[in-house]
Amino acid sequence: MTAQVRKDGPGWIPVAAIAAMGLLVLLLALPFVALLARTSPGQLLARLAEPSVAQALRLSLVTSLAATAIVVMLGIPTAYVLATREFRGKRLLEVLIDLPMVLPPTVAGFALLMAFGRMGLAGQWLRVLGVTLPFTTLGVILAQVFMAAPFFIAPARTGFAGADPRLLEAAATLGASEAHRFRRVMLPLALPSLIAGTSMCAARALGEFGATITFAGNLPGVTQTMPLAVYVTLQSDLDTAVVLSVLLLVMSFGLLLGLRVAPGGWWGVRPRAAHPGSAPTR
């Protein structure tokens, strides 16, 4: 895993690699091109105003932003502790955090029902407090937090772990408290990774489908986010489904592109290869 880049002359790509890449690019790009080819910008804009589209778009934006905010707030301390401390059960905790990345979302939704549903383990108590999660927008946000959190925590953790220990030591020698070091040294150093994690998390939350429909249900304006609306309209109103799909595609593309551009371009941070013995970025 340590980066040992062999330099066989810059800009030279083996033919086999070109063929493999070409095939992969074709496989990945063709469906998106096909989707885009089905609609025109004019039609897209005209349909944006349609209540069903606007409603799903608004709900998706609100829920994924809220979910991302929650993940970032809870994720930064978690990632910091995971990056800087060793403790019993840490491996187990890491696996637990990563689990939603590989778990089928429907299973996650079902598990959420078992926990936070009306008859669920915690749901019974929440009910006493007057909090209902299934069939509510809050439930959508919870499902998105559950599914998207690892996509923030993994890069955030790598960012914290990659902070040059010499800088931290220097700060410590100068008498900075841990809180102070965290704020003035760690956070700025890890910022590119935190931004990357935030976009990944937002993109995952935006695309969440399985856990949402299982846990929160499907009701326009309340729990029917864009991916759910695509699924439902696919059978009855193909044009709307296409418009919603293209919107999702554009938004996700924008988020991921922003992620690629942001760390190097906006913050001027060099790739981490400069740090001896640091962990790989991803």
Added chain:
Amino acid sequence: MSHRRSRCLAARVVLGALVSLVLVAATSEAKGPSPSLRVFAAASLADAFREIAREFERAHPGISVQLNLAGSNQLAAQLEQGAMGDVFASADQRWMDHVGSLSLIAGQPALFARNRLIVCVPRTNPARIERLQDLARPGVKVVIGAQAVPVGAYSREALEKLGRTQGFPRDFARRVLANVVSEEENVKSVVGKVQLGEADAGLVYRSDVTRALARFVRVFEIPDSANVIASYPIAVVKDAPEPAAAQAFVALVLSPEGQGIVRRHGLIPAAEGP
């Protein structure tokens, strides 16, 4: 460094195990018992068709039946997109007509069963529903099928009809629909939400209340005058990979034996009145 290397090794071992697992699964899939008959059946037919499939496999050794169970609209969409199927059994005439209009079926579809709508509530009855009128009470969490799913369309129709029935408020349908907390993508999802106690009430087919489910729910009948009788047509798919077996499967469904299975699972056999 050595710590990292050992982790790297562990990762490789895990990756290797996964790859071999996939290979094993793929090869076992490939050499599975052939030929297989692909039956696309509405979700509400799940239990009945599982039994019919077992019966079919017993009568036709060497042929295995693969059931593709989903909302009829989804099955129709799959066939439309070129999915390989042999038999299509829909929960309403609409989606059978739809695939028929695209010349995707061979011959005439045959009606093989009917179904009734009922209202089911969790056994614990959290909303204290004692009669159908209670569905309109504000705050009752009602779950129905989405409009595009047959059960969703039938449910809306039945609610409209109840609104014209004596003893029900005229705006019954509107008030119940205002209570809807989720429009599920197939009837089994509606059942699931009620069984789990998350919904206060759901509109489903009587056949969905299987013996296993009956322990968890209470059923309220919808009177005949307002009930919508779902009809289930079945047809052989045009260009079916296994046309002969497909014909035999349809024949089994329509035979006294198949109709007996249909009845045992809460559906109404085609020959009988509703």
